[in-house]
Amino acid sequence: MLxxxxxxxxxxxxxxxxxxTMREEQAKPVVIHLYxxxxxxxxxxxxxxxxxxxxxxxxxxxxxxxxxxxxxxKEKIRFQDQEFTYLSSGNTGIHQLALALSKNKNQPVYPxxxxxxxxxxxxYYHEGxxxxxxxxxxxxxxxxxxx
Numbered sequence: 456m457l458x459x460x461x462x463x464x465x466x467x468x469x470x471x472x473x474x475x476t477m478r479e480e481q482a483k484p485v486v487i488h489l490y491x492x493x494x495x496x497x498x499x500x501x502x503x504x505x506x507x508x509x510x511x512x513x514x515x516x517x518x519x520x521x522x523x524x525x526x527x528x529k530e531k532i533r534f535q536d537q538e539f540t541y542l543s544s545g546n547t548g549i550h551q552l553a554l555a556l557s558k559n560k561n562q563p564v565y566p567x568x569x570x571x572x573x574x575x576x577x578x579y580y581h582e583g584x585x586x587x588x589x590x591x592x593x594x595x596x597x598x599x600x601x602x
Contacts, residue, residue, distance in 0.1 A: 465505050466514045468522045471532045471552070477519055482573040484597050485519045489553055489567035491526045496584045497566045507587050510594065517598040525553035525563060535575055558582070570597055 469477060474485065490497035501522070504510055514520050528550050529541040539552035549563075557563035558580065570579035570593060579593055 466511050466520050468520050471521060471523075471534050472530075474519060474521065474534070478573075483517060483519050484573050484578070485521065485569075485571040485575065486514065486594075487521045487523055487556065487569040487571070489523050489525045489556060489563060489565060489569070491565050492524065494565045500566055500584060503587050504590065507591075510587065510591055513591070513594045513598065518594065523550075523553070525550055525565070525567075572597070572600070 477483075488497075488500075490501070504514075526547060526549050529548075532539045532550070532552050534552060537555075539550060539555060541550050542548050542554075553563050553567075554560055556569050557567060559582075564582035566582075566584065568579070568581040568585050568590075569577065572578050578597055581589075585593075
């Protein structure tokens, strides 16, 4: 009968295909989180991010959030007027967009955080774990610039 509170707060995630439509309705900064299903740090980050009520509120109110699985997403993606596809390599592969977003063009570091302003210009880039305090700080800095 009772639903635990932690199910009520979660960051709303979108896709790259939804991004253009959402941006036409209201331009907001974008946070892109590149991860893989084998990355333990990525799982921990997602859990701690969704557990932090303040982060969830800020992210849902002031940002578009895209959680992008870099090695399993196989659909064609159009982003910033370019088309990206999945690059298969036997049983594995990687999406071209993950390589395009990463500074390391051979193999991205996971997790990878990309923060874009409301005009889709890069404002912050972070490879590896992003601690909750630093995530909050960046969200506050970026959102305060666009209010």
